[in-house]
Amino acid sequence: MKQKQQAAKPVILLNIDSLMPHSLETAAQTGRAPALKFLMENGAYFHNMVSSFPTMSVTIDSSLLTGTYADKHHIPGLNWFDNCRKEIFNYGTGFRETFRLGLRRSVHNMLYRLNNEHLSSDVTTLYEDLAAKGISSASINSFVYRGNTPQRLHVPRFLSTLTRFKNGKWTTDTTSIFSLGSFSRLRPRGFTLQIAAGNYKYTAKELRHLIRKNKLPGFTFCIFQDMDARLHLKGPGYIKGIVKIDREIQNILNMYPSWEEALKQNVWMVMGDNGHAATGDKYREFMIDLRKILKSYRIAKIQRPVRKKDQLVICVNQRMAYIYILDDSLPKSTLVQQLKNDNRIDIIAWKDNGNIRVESGMRGGSFHFSPNGEYKDVYDQTWNLEGNLNLLDLDITDDKRLYYRDYPDALARIRSALHSHAGRFVIVNAKPGYDFKAQSTPKHLSGAAHGSLHRQESLVPLIIAGTAEKPVGSRLIDMKEFILRLCMSEQE
Structure with a gap:
């Protein structure tokens, strides 16, 4: 008779x-992060998982939870423009920019529309797929939370006038166990000093x-959200935040x-979502206005x-930006020519008659690509390529194998953002070293910023302990399938 099966840990x-x-690695090797060191030494460590593009939190979390890039989940960035509604959507890029756009509107976008309207219904989240298999899940401190359990959330009374929710309350579909700072807590007497979400201590509690x-x-x-703000101020070498979070772990x-027993009872994974590139300290030189x-x-x-006479809308995502052309009589080529005059812009990309076209302010020439061609990359995607490969720092071997250097998975990630x-x-x-600026956007001089396609922001670490299983690929979009496989596996 077959033994009764037990659910995976x-x-x-x-x-x-x-x-x-x-x-x-520095924090672990120098003994300042013993918990993370233990997980690394008793599990598998990957130093080069590829994030999404732009490398901004809501796009990254949407890719992680849906297993797709932005062309499928439709969250283009932290700041983008809806051409149909003629409306800029901002999920909280900085106080000045959020205040000018309208605080009530931005809060509503972040808390409700992101999950209930913008995240595509054509894709399912990891939470939804797990629920369909009868497996429950928990989300702690994530603004991308769509599940299939209706939850009644509320805004603290003193903030309710800043929202569009009646009496500061709203119903949304989340995970069966859900925590998001002041809006929904697991501990009846839990408290967070941060309004929009909990700090690292809150998450750990x-x-x-x-x-x-x-x-x-x-x-x-x-x-654990705290470290990003510190890195913007102090630069990518800041390690103190890792030490603090390690104490909570x-x-x-x-x-x-024992810690060994923790691995026997659970699978533990630790990951980053994006990196940071150090920024210069001279405004006129390092801020691209x-x-x-x-x-x-x-x-x-x-x-x-947006008015009828407006020709452009600019939406900056730190070191990446979308520039929207509202004037149908204005060719993209004219705009691109002006952007090329600035040698601080390394990639300019747009859709061109079914292809993707790339030019640069740093390098000459042009490059075209489209999917389903004769060149196969390291992720088994095939491409048609024509033009100057150096614009995306690509390397092609004699057997038509395609390799990425400074811009990991560049072709798929650029195409996804454009679609x-x-x-x-x-x-x-x-x-x-450089950061984009438009009206009221945050500055990150003498610190660090992210958002771009470059490997400094695109390659993140992953630790897996408590299982011998590994993801089939080295991109964050491969994590959904991996987690589903772990959660649905059974033990004798």
């Missing part, structure tokens, strides 16, 4: 915002609560008889509705 994924391979109460579901996703592991480059055009102002939403627009990417 719970899977816990800890996402440390802006965790980078070099910083993680919520996870410890689930472990203490023996309520861990099949899959738990936790985000130690406290979590200490809840078990797109309004000045394109000053001959009528650029929409973010504090008012992530409707409209006539051009993508620009800044070379390392």
Whole structure:
């Protein structure tokens, strides 16, 4: 008679915002992150997982949870323009920009529309797929949370007037166990100093609560968000944040008889979502003001509705930007020619008669590509290629194998951003050290920034402990299939 099957052990994924391979390795090797070192030494470590593009949190989390790039899940970035509604959508890029766009609108976009309207219904999230298999899940501190369990959330009373929710309450579909700062807490007496989401201590306390109460579901996703803001100010060499978060992970592991026992009872994964590129300290040199480059055009102002006479809308995602062309009589080539005059812009890309065309302010020539061709890359994707390969730092062997260097999975990621939403627009990417600026966008001088296609922001670490299983690929979009496989596996 067949033995009764037991469900696979719970899977816990800890996402440390802006965790980078070099910083993680330095902290572990110097003894400042003993918990992370233990997981690395007792599991598998990958230093080069490829993130999505743009390398901004909501796009990355959407890719992780749907297993697709932005051309499928339709979250183009933290800041983008909907050509159909003639509306800029911003999920919180900085106080000045958010304030000018309208605080009530931005909060509504972040808390509700992101999951209930913008995240495509043509794709399913990891949470939805797990629920269809009868496996519960938890989301702690993630703004991308779509599941299939209706939850009644609320905004603290003193903030309710800043939202579009009646009486500050709304219903949305989340995971069966859901925590998001002041809006939904697992601990009845839990408290967070941060309004929009919990800090790293809050996240750790919520996870410890689930472990203490023996309520861990099949899959738990936790985000530690604090480090990103510090890196913007202090630069990519900042390690103190890793040390603080590691202490919280130690406290979590200490809840078990031993750390080894923690691995026997659960699968533990730790990952970063994006890296950071160090930025220069001289404003005129290192800030690329797109309004000045394109000053001959009528650029929409973010504090008012887009007008018929406006020719351009600019949406900056730190070191990457979307430039939307509203004037049908304005050719993309004219705009591109002006952008090429700035040698701080390393990639300019747009859709061109079924192809993707790439030019640069740093290098001469042009490059075209499209999918389903004779060249196969390291991810088994095939492409048609024509032009100057150096524009994307590509390498091709005699047997038509394609390799990426400075821009990992560049072809698929550029194509996904260009097909992530409707409209006539051009993508620009800044070379390392430089940051884009438009109206009221945050500056990151003498610190660090992300958003671009470059490997500094695109390659993130992943630790897997408590299982011998591994993802089939080295991209964050491969994680959904891997987690599903772990959660659905059974043991004798």
